[in-house]
Amino acid sequence: MMDRRAAQTIMDQSAGELLERKISECIASKDWRKVINIGQASSFEERVKYLWVWPLEKDLEKIHACFSRFDINRLLSIGCGTGLLEWLIHSATGIHISGVELDERWWRSKYATKTYIPLVFAETQCNVIQGQPLWDSIMFCYFNNGPAFCEYMDNFNGKYVIIVGPRDGQGIHTDPLPSRVNFPHGQYWERCCEMQIGSENLNCIVIYRRQ
Ligand SMILES: C[S@@+](CC[C@H](N)C(=O)[O-])C[C@H]1O[C@@H](n2cnc3c(N)ncnc32)[C@H](O)[C@@H]1O
Numbered sequence: 389m390m391d392r393r394a395a396q397t398i399m400d401q402s403a404g405e406l407l408e409r410k411i412s413e414c415i416a417s418k419d420w421r422k423v424i425n426i427g428q429a430s431s432f433e434e435r436v437k438y439l440w441v442w443p444l445e446k447d448l449e450k451i452h453a454c455f456s457r458f459d460i461n462r463l464l465s466i467g468c469g470t471g472l473l474e475w476l477i478h479s480a481t482g483i484h485i486s487g488v489e490l491d492e493r494w495w496r497s498k499y500a501t502k503t504y505i506p507l508v509f510a511e512t513q514c515n516v517i518q519g520q521p522l523w524d525s526i527m528f529c530y531f532n533n534g535p536a537f538c539e540y541m542d543n544f545n546g547k548y549v550i551i552v553g554p555r556d557g558q559g560i561h562t563d564p565l566p567s568r569v570n571f572p573h574g575q576y577w578e579r580c581c582e583m584q585i586g587s588e589n590l591n592c593i594v595i596y597r598r599q
Pocket of ligand 1 (some may be wrong): 438439440441466468469470473488489490509510528529530531532533536
């Protein structure tokens with residue numbers, strides 16, 4: 389007879405496959421509101437496997453208004469993981485987004501989670517920005533590599549940096565943290581927009597503008 393733990397693992401796996409299938413179906417039909425609803429209907433433990441920060445519909449509306457106000461049209465997202473947040477932002481705002489990840493072999497392997505936007509792979513941090521068309525903004529969501537962040541920033545010429553991650557005092561560490569960013573020496577950025585994101589009262593998005 390199968391023991392309880394093995395049965396639980398199988399149940400978890402099939403719940404995960406079902407969630408992934410549902411997300412893929414909504415993406416195929418370009419229904420971003422439904423993707424958000426699926427995230428909200430799933431447990432926190434399940435949905436963070438796809439995305440650390442699940443925006444709500446009202447968050448994407450605010451992001452859209454903000455991007456329009458600042459004329460943000462081309463966004464490069466570093467360390468985008470599955471790219472689901474980027475797909476949601478693209479679908480809700482219409483702006484062009486590209487994602488950067490490390491380790492092409494892993495992301496193309498059968499073990500990797502499904503990805504939702506085309507990825508560019510970075511073997512060294514700087515080359516991906518240099519070879520690409522002009523980006524007016526760069527985004528880091530739950531990024532955790534301060535030195536790589538600085539190297540990307542040294543090669544970025546655009547006007548806006550968007551940091552998504554935990555709000556202060558949540559006991560979660562990312563590097564950079566949205567409200568405490570160590571920009572490279574000699575770069576000056578002002579905080580121009582800040583909003584909470586998601587239903588957990590845990591995360592925020594902060595936009596910085598080059599001075
Ligand atoms: C905590 S995950 C966040 C994934 C996604 N942004 C999210 O919010 O769900 C951090 C991601 O950054 C990627 N990463 C780490 N260092 C990187 C680098 N130097 N360049 C590009 N991606 C990097 C990792 O592979 C990983 O997928």
